[in-house]
Amino acid sequence: MDNNYLVDIQHERLSFFTPAGEVKALNDVSIHLKEGEVLGIVGESGSGKSVTAYSLMGLTAYPGKLIGGELHFNGHEVEKMTEKDFSKMRGKEVSIIFQDPLTSLNPVYTIGNQIMEVIRLHTDADKKKAYARAVELLSLVGINEPEKRMKQYPHELSGGMRQRVMIAIALACEPKLLIADEPTTALDVTIQAQVLDMVGVENAVVVEDVSNKGGGNVISLEHLYNFDPDVILFADGSIYDTVTDPDGKPVEYTFFRPQQYGEKYLIKEWPSFNAMLEGYYAEKDRAERLRTKSKELHKAVHNMYERAVRKQAARQEELAASGKSEKLRLYGELLSANLYLAQKGMKSITVPNWYDEGKEVTIPLDLRFTPSQNAQNFFKNYKKKQTAARMLVDLLAEGEKEIAYLETVLYEVETASGEAALNEIRAELKSQGYLKYYKQRDKRQKPADFLRFVSSDGFEILVGRNNAQNDKLTLHTARGKDLWFHVQKAPGSHVVVMSRGEDIPDTTKQEAAELAVLYSSTFKAGTGAKVAVDTTEVKNIWKANGAKPGMVLYEVYTTVYVTPREDLAEMLKQKT
16 A cells, blocks of 8 residues: 555455356556546446446445455545445535435435534534534535525436535545546536536545547536546546557557457556557647658658659650760761862761762861861760760669669668668768768767567568668678578568578478568559569678679579468567
8 A cells, every 4th residue: 555645456356256157347457646637437327337436435336346456545445444434534525516416315304414423423513513414514605595495305307407516525524535437428518617626625526437538418528627637537447548550650540449449459548548649749749740751751852752753754765865976976987088079168968888888978168167177076076975875884784783773762761660771761861962061960879770580480580671781681681591581673681590600491481482572562462463573592682882782693593482371470570
């Protein structure tokens, strides 16, 4: 027991033993309430809210039974108390406002008698003092003409007034704890707000039903927040819930155990409503930041990719145009052979083409130059075109590599699992000169680890998360006879089976090949398509000088065709 708590419920389990079998009403419920705090318990009908509150007062209805846990209130070990002990505690140390005042008030006694009875039972006040206190309480809860109401019976009062009387009775002996069990169920919205304003005592537990969240008979959480409580959510006798999709994106928070989501969705339980809201919106904010950063980075890389593609197309056009340089050489040779026929000032000259018997060629001339100078100019321009063509061939080869690299980066951005992964990709782009590097602003972060799996045969399988990790895995971590896998001619992760110097079984090879597909741009869920995967020993892989991160070369390899099992990654992860 923690003496700092007025209410300290630890791992409470309570069941109802019916002819049909055991019904678990509470399942490992823990609640802590300090003096001066207010706690809201929110949930569907039958979720265990009232059972929890009543158990604290020893009011568990037959055939209910406390079967586990510890309940402490104001120094009392509730689970060990007798009915005599409870009689002394109820009304004096803890009071309750029941759901329906009409059934809770005695119909054959006046309002005044019922309030005075509680006062005289738990205090040393005589009849006169008890009467004065009862009138004072009715006035405090907003009942007009309190002395007149003292003489009336419950059926003579409205629902709102009966509820106010219940509050007056509950507060009569100034209890340390007030339990309000759906105190506004039968009231209209205006009266709900008034009643809740009155329950502004130092310590309170407020129980509310959310089975019909849109209905007028259900308490508004905004009203509940008027006295700034902690709020916990009940469902199936437990405390719940936020829902997260398979990609880690928050979907919703809920007051009850959701049934509409599949097994891949994560349902998280929270100790309190406040903690749930903070956690949900923090995760939602994180997911939104990640989405924004991912979108921005994807746009930047996509623009780089489009620019590279356009540049490559322009180079190809330029190379095609350079093919016309052979005509310049022809003009130079034919003009040199027929200089005697040409004169300065001629716009053109027509001469026989000995490369095409029987035909003639008309050569354009520059009026400013002599025939000999025109011939030399044709040869100079021919050499320039040839040099440019050779450079274009090299540039086209580099362009192909750049496009392939940017395709891998696009894939990495699209599959990045978190902010750290995006930061690693951004750092890689900065190191390659695609993004600007700001020394003061860019802080080095600890690189993430490889994805790690264990095959059915017990071999470790490592998967790179991005190009930088692919380089590290293949060129530095893996060793000669370790087996390397990669989808053929498509962006994807490097996958390595750590051989440990042993022969790798076929089952492990199959699983590694499937992982290579799952972590590649070729994977399309639900298609069942076979994908080509290249595999070779690590010793057969090398990196060309100046090659981009993740880009390697290999010649000796085997190609296998696999259809990956979509749940394989999860299956093998669970073994790590």
